[in-house]
Amino acid sequence: MIELKDITVSFGGVKPISGLTVTMGGRIQGLIGPNGAGKTTLLNVLSGFVTPVSGSITLFGENFGPVRAEARLENGITRSFQTPQVAADLTAADNIRVSFDSLGLSRADAHTQLTEVLALTGLTAQAEVMAGALDGYSLRMVEIARCLAAKPRLIMLDEPAAGLAADERARLMTLLKRLPDMGAQVLIIDHDFDLIGDLCDQVAVLDFGKLVASGPTQETLANPKVRAAYLGEDEEDAA
Amino acid sequence: MTATHIQDVTQSGGPTQPGFVKRMWRDNAGTIITLGLLITIVPFLPVYWIRVFTSMMAVAAAAQGVAILHERIGHVSLAGIGMMAVGGWIGLRVAHGLGLPFEINLLVAAIGAGAIGALLGLPGIRHKGLIFALVTLMFAAGLHVVVSSVGFPDGGSGFWGRVSGSQERAFMARPAVAQSDHAYFIYTTLIVTLAFGLTYAILKSSAGRAWAMIRAGDAVAKSAGVNMKAARFKAFFLAGALSGIGGCLMAGSIGQLDGRSFDALQSLLLYGLVIVAGPWSLAAALIAAFLYRVFPALLDSWGVDGDIAMIIFGIALIHAIVNAPRGIAGQLQDLSALISSKFGGAAR
Ligand SMILES: Nc1ncnc2c1ncn2[C@@H]1O[C@H](COP(=O)(O)OP(=O)(O)O)[C@@H](O)[C@H]1O
Ligand SMILES: [Mg+2]
Numbered sequence: 133m134i135e136l137k138d139i140t141v142s143f144g145g146v147k148p149i150s151g152l153t154v155t156m157g158g159r160i161q162g163l164i165g166p167n168g169a170g171k172t173t174l175l176n177v178l179s180g181f182v183t184p185v186s187g188s189i190t191l192f193g194e195n196f197g198p199v200r201a202e203a204r205l206e207n208g209i210t211r212s213f214q215t216p217q218v219a220a221d222l223t224a225a226d227n228i229r230v231s232f233d234s235l236g237l238s239r240a241d242a243h244t245q246l247t248e249v250l251a252l253t254g255l256t257a258q259a260e261v262m263a264g265a266l267d268g269y270s271l272r273m274v275e276i277a278r279c280l281a282a283k284p285r286l287i288m289l290d291e292p293a294a295g296l297a298a299d300e301r302a303r304l305m306t307l308l309k310r311l312p313d314m315g316a317q318v319l320i321i322d323h324d325f326d327l328i329g330d331l332c333d334q335v336a337v338l339d340f341g342k343l344v345a346s347g348p349t350q351e352t353l354a355n356p357k358v359r360a361a362y363l364g365e366d367e368e369d370a371a
Numbered sequence: 372m373t374a375t376h377i378q379d380v381t382q383s384g385g386p387t388q389p390g391f392v393k394r395m396w397r398d399n400a401g402t403i404i405t406l407g408l409l410i411t412i413v414p415f416l417p418v419y420w421i422r423v424f425t426s427m428m429a430v431a432a433a434a435q436g437v438a439i440l441h442e443r444i445g446h447v448s449l450a451g452i453g454m455m456a457v458g459g460w461i462g463l464r465v466a467h468g469l470g471l472p473f474e475i476n477l478l479v480a481a482i483g484a485g486a487i488g489a490l491l492g493l494p495g496i497r498h499k500g501l502i503f504a505l506v507t508l509m510f511a512a513g514l515h516v517v518v519s520s521v522g523f524p525d526g527g528s529g530f531w532g533r534v535s536g537s538q539e540r541a542f543m544a545r546p547a548v549a550q551s552d553h554a555y556f557i558y559t560t561l562i563v564t565l566a567f568g569l570t571y572a573i574l575k576s577s578a579g580r581a582w583a584m585i586r587a588g589d590a591v592a593k594s595a596g597v598n599m600k601a602a603r604f605k606a607f608f609l610a611g612a613l614s615g616i617g618g619c620l621m622a623g624s625i626g627q628l629d630g631r632s633f634d635a636l637q638s639l640l641l642y643g644l645v646i647v648a649g650p651w652s653l654a655a656a657l658i659a660a661f662l663y664r665v666f667p668a669l670l671d672s673w674g675v676d677g678d679i680a681m682i683i684f685g686i687a688l689i690h691a692i693v694n695a696p697r698g699i700a701g702q703l704q705d706l707s708a709l710i711s712s713k714f715g716g717a718a719r
């Protein structure tokens with residue numbers, strides 16, 4: 133459960149997010165908006181990389197404002213990146229082990245959980261492959277596996293479907309649909325209304341750093357303001 | 372299709388990681404073979420060359436520290452040789468002061484130099500870039516001034532351990548098992564091999580994984596919960612300890628150390644050679660130390676002015692930066708791959 137109140141982010145006067153108040157409680161929560169709307173910036177706020185100049189961040193009822201980025205993982209707050217970020221000179225398994233290291237798991241526990249997470253993300257066969265040699269889909273899976281290794285409460289994915297083939301996309305969606313039952317809220321950024329419509333029970337729409345709409349997916353996607361933001365139509369014409 | 376995919380991998384059981392020794396061999400075959408060759412061949416050379424190779428092995432330990440800092444956490448250490456002086460100083464001081472076994476001196480020198488390395492690293496723990504390079508360079512230069520005026524401990528009393536007046540300068544005792552030059556070479560090589568083995572084990576441990584994440588980027592490292600300061604601190608400590616081991620081995624080789632041989636330019640040279648050698652590989656330390664210590668001695672024995680080595684190194688550095696980003700280690704690896712593929716082709 134993500135509760136943001138009056139969040140403003142300022143980069144030397146430019147405000148990619150201004151006065152954003154929104155509650156995002158979907159089991160699979162969508163976050164959409166045109167390029168430059170501030171979606172990635174919002175993820176950076178939620179993961180502690182960007183400190184807003186004002187506002188409060190409450191995750192699962194706890195104030196996360198003062199929690200450092202490095203400490204978010206152990207608090208169950210995890211994320212992936214718009215361009216997959218892995219250590220190319222570590223194996224897929226070692227990339228995932230980093231999460232266990234951070235949590236201080238015993239070798240035995242780490243091994244058991246690694247086995248589970250690899251199986252869940254379909255990476256077992258590639259466990260010992262250097263991440264630098266993996267294809268785009270597998271890189272996405274390594275990132276997701278690294279998040280899942282922390283048994284997260286929240287897993288935030290920045291355009292995880294971008295650049296995937298249709299079958300890979302289907303596999304990703306199957307995996308994501310399983311996560312809420314495993315105890316993780318999913319926050320997913322994507323541009324594809326079909327994917328968001330299929331996956332998400334709730335969606336929030338950003339444009340120019342402001343909330344356009346938020347609520348149950350079908351209702352929100354049908355909102356003329358949302359279509360206007362996406363299609364660049366004049367709002368009054370659309371309404 | 373998705374369902375079967377997940378099922379398949381579940382049934383295949385846990386991830387099977389090759390054993391540590393197997394991985395060590397796979398990743399470091401060149402380094403291990405080179406160390407083996409050195410240990411078998413060098414003891415048959417004339418004493419002069421045995422000593423040259425002993426000091427090469429000592430420098431190799433320091434070079435490994437420089438390589439770790441550069442490659443793993445992106446820091447430039449310009450005090451590789453300077454930190455050897457620290458290790459040598461501690462080793463000599465403890466040896467003369469307490470008369471403990473050589474191995475204990477070595478351990479104390481490693482820990483002491485590791486601690487000083489970590490201390491030097493403090494400004495670099497928060498920041499990337501030039502700060503650490505400058506700090507280490509100033510440290511190396513300052514240290515040179517100190518050790519060339521005060522000198523290294525040689526059996527005297529007081530903190531500095533210097534003899535005075537007509538008192539005779541004492542030599543550091545070599546380990547009981549390695550009194551002769553060739554035994555001491557083998558001893559040194561075994562210690563350095565052990566140190567490299569430990570370094571490899573650390574690279575494969577949580578510390579090594581944390582360094583790899585830092586290399587991938589601060590953001591991803593933090594998002595994976597990596598404690599950045601602790602990870603950098605460990606690298607600085609390890610690098611200092613490796614140099615310290617090298618310095619103490621050097622002191623044991625000669626018995627005494629001369630402060631004049633530790634000027635800051637030597638550390639600068641070692642850094643350049645580590646880059647030329649290709650610090651991604653553990654072998655880089657051996658290659659750099661060979662170029663630093665053996666190559667000039669070879670030129671010298673051929674009657675070529677040793678300073679020519681500097682010019683060759685300069686050209687090699689430019690070549691490495693422009694054409695061979697993986698360094699000599701990378702070129703050797705490509706060569707061995709080429710040879711084995713040729714052999715494989717001939718067999719078929
Ligand atoms: N570190 C930064 N410094 C300055 N401006 C930034 C920075 N990060 C993002 N921006 C700007 O903030 C706006 C929102 O960017 P972003 O959050 O990446 O959008 P989205 O992910 O929705 O496409 C853009 O105009 C971008 O140029
Ligand atoms: Mg973005």
